Amino acid sequence: MKKNVYIGITATLIAVLFVSALIAGCTSTPSKPAAVTTTAPAAATESAQSTLVIATTTSLYDTGLLDYLQPMFEKQYNVQLKITSQGTGKAIELAKNGDADVLLVHSPTQELAFMKDGYGLNRRSFASNxxxxxxxxxxxxxxxxxxxxxxxxxxxxxxxxxxxxxxxxxxxxxxxxxxxxxxxxxxxxxxxxxxxxxxxxxxxxxxxxxxxxxxxxxxxxxxxxxxxxxxxxxxxxxxxxxxxxxxxxxLNIYSVMTVYNDKQPVEKIQMANNFINFLISKDTQAEIGKFGVEKYGKALFIPMTVEVPTAKEGWVGDYSTPATAVAPATATAPATAATTA
Amino acid sequence: MSDITNGIVQAIDLIITLDPEVMQIAVLSLYISLSATIIAALIAIPAGALIHFNDFSGKRAVIILIQTLYSVPTVVVGLVLYLLISKSGPLGFIGLLFTPQGMILGQTVLIIPIMIGLVISALRGIDRGISDTLVSLGATQFQMIIEIVREARFAILSAVVLGFGRAIAEVGVAMMIGGNIRDHTRVLTTAITLETGMGNFALSIALGIILLVIALIVVVILNLITSALSSDMQQIAGGGPHG
CATH class of the missing domain: 3.40.190.10 (Periplasmic binding protein-like II)
Known part of the structure; x- marks a missing residue:
């Protein structure tokens, strides 16, 4: 019986050693598979380059619009976009937990609640259909x-x-x-x-x-x-x-907002604002207006520069004022924390 | 029907032309699931042996708990881990969310119970008659364990293969922890989900075929390793100083 226990302990020790060796090796291995691929530069410089996480809904992501706009924004601001598409509910939860920097959805009632609860800044509408x-x-x-x-x-x-x-x-x-x-x-x-x-x-x-x-x-x-x-x-x-x-x-209105919480670094908030300003810029609006024509024979989105839909009060957000706020107008303590960060 | 045949054609095309995006996704899938399988095996095989070769009170309860965890839905593993590694969660400071490392962790947690359980079953299946024979032949405890593990190697291999299969085929953890981010955490299963959502059925079938091709390669290699190991083990067991 004693021998059994002894052997068991030895086996566990060996296992622990193996695993720690593997975990130590793990941190260096991720670059390996990336090195084989064409996307290696993006992955390798990841730590140096800043990233921006965008939480969006599957139906919007599945149109391909964001993949189309992504390289334009990344080039302009030297930033890596990480776009994750989830159900609307989960996308909003990700934003509320501070796991995303930008929220991009099409559900005005849920967006207004999100803004009212102080999770977001600079809500802007950028397209409709x-x-x-x-x-x-x-x-x-x-x-x-x-x-x-x-x-x-x-x-x-x-x-x-x-x-x-x-x-x-x-x-x-x-x-x-x-x-x-x-x-x-x-x-x-x-x-x-x-x-x-x-x-x-x-x-x-x-x-x-x-x-x-x-x-x-x-x-x-x-x-x-x-x-x-x-x-x-x-x-x-x-x-x-x-x-x-x-x-x-x-009416289907697409809006974008910067995720705000007191732990969010001000640089991330500014980069998120850059993304919003990119979406409502004249050039991007023109791209949005053309998107889908080639594949479907008709544009999938009507940019705000072409037509501002009439909807229930508040559903269509501001679409022309540049996003600049880095903290809620009313907040005091978190705002100073964010600006000094 | 045409989507299935188109899918097969497209799969062959993607493999022959080494489509860079698909290759990157396939390599990432393999890297994540294989890492998870290796880590899980290194924990599960000793843990399974530890549970099997020791008698302790509550052993049966531990085994029942492990077997119950076979049924844990992948999305639940993903959700619990998400809540732990979210920025507002207790382990948020590590920054594992939306990273391949986070996905490895998730898949490891997912497949450990099934591997431990099957390792125990594998050892139990061999142990009954053979341990008495070995002891009567004067084998030491260590030689006995090595011999039993050697005898059980193919059943243990099944445990590892099943763990790998569950890891590379799952969507829940990959979606919740990885987030299906292009060039970063998109793996075959989340890509299939995405392409199906976009109506690209043939491409989804093609990606499914590529996943199976990868599984085939991994299983063949694991089988070769097991055969090679078994001859090594024979030497260890036979050539020991007390033999």
Whole structure:
């Protein structure tokens, strides 16, 4: 028995030695795989070059706009952008925890709450487009070209009547797109949780990303509210056609804000402000207005310089004033800490 | 259907042309998951042996706990680690979030239970008859353990291979800790998720095929190492001073 214990202790010691040797080796190894690739310079100089973490939503990132703009900004400011795309909820949590320096989303209500709670500075809107209600070509509910409110009302009435072939698939995940859908229901005069969510089998909550939700709707011949970018990306694989695309409540506004907390170094805040100013600059706005034309035959975004949408008060943020604030106007102690840092 | 055939064609094309972005993603996946597998194996094999060769009270409970942890969802491992290494978390000062090192840590934590559990099962499967025989032949404790581990080598290899498989195939930790940042923390699984989200199904299938090709290479190499090791071990066990 004693021997067993002795052997066990020796084995553990050896394991600990191995692991510590490996961890020590680990810190030098990451450069190895990078050295093989073309991206080596960026990875190697990482410690010297400053980085800026951008938290954004999958539906925006999936359009490819940020990957397109990234090299332009990196070159202009000699900074490395790290863009992470997550669900809207997680992107906001990342920003709140100080794990991101810039938040880029399309959910005005959640953005305004984020700003009100003091997590953000310099909210600016930089582009917009429209959500679409898409559905089967045959349009069994007959909602084509209705207002969004009339369309969802028709769907709800016919859906709860168990009219054959009427189904609606919702994201059901509190994403920016799901928030937009809830706004349409609200504007149509319905209480979402009481009158829509539990209204029957016709209303399906997918709990999935936009692409998967669209595929599900296509398989089930159902209606669905989608952002235009994802719809265009998936179009060729879908048996769905746009039916409703006009109406104030289908407006999709993209905004950007600097993440603020008292531990955030002022240089990061200034770099985040640079990114915001880059997005609202005349040149970048022109690039945004052209983006997608080649691939989809039409621009995916309407830059603010082309058209400022009319929406509920506060939903469209400032789009022309340069972002300069490095601390909230009202804060006192954290502000001095940030400026002296 | 056409997406699957297109995917196969595209996979071959990406491999032949050594597409730099795909190669970088593949190399990073391999680096992260292999590192996690090695670290986990170095912890799990001795730990499994320690648990197996010792009798202590609560041994059964420890084994049950380890087996329960087989089922831990990858996203939960990712989430718990995220909360620990977030800037507002207790270990935020290390700066592991959105780094390959953070992903190695996450995958290591993820696969350690399954490796320890399978190592214990592997040793248990061999131990029964052989230990008595060895002791009756006058083997020392050390020789006995070496011999049992040698006999169990292929089952232990399975534990390591399964750990590697779970590491390279998982999305939850890679997404939560790595963040799928291009050129930095994007690995094959998060790239597949991304491309599927963008409607590029053929490319997703192609990346899946590349992942399997990498797994094939790793498994073949691990098998070769095991065969080589077993002959070395035979020498150690047979050539010991008390033999």
């Amino acid at each position: 429209s959500f679409l209600i898409v559905g089967p070509e045959s349009d069994p509910a007959g909602i084509k070209d209705m207002t969004p409110e009339a369309a969802v009302t028709t769907l709800l009435v016919k859906g709860t009547n168990k009219t054959a072939g009427i189904a609606f698939i919702s994201r059901g995940d509190n994403s920016g797109t799901h928030s937009a859908e809830k706004t349409v229901w609200k504007n149509a005069g319905y209480n979402y949780t009481a009158q829509v969510q539990k209204s029957g089998v016709w209303y399906v909550e997918a709990g999935k990303g936009m692409g998967e939700t669209l595929q599900m709707a296509s398989e089930k011949n159902a209606y669905v509210l989608t952002d235009e970018g994802t719809y265009l990306a998936y179009k060729k694989d879908l048996k769905l056609t746009p039916l409703v695309s006009k109406g104030a409540s289908l």
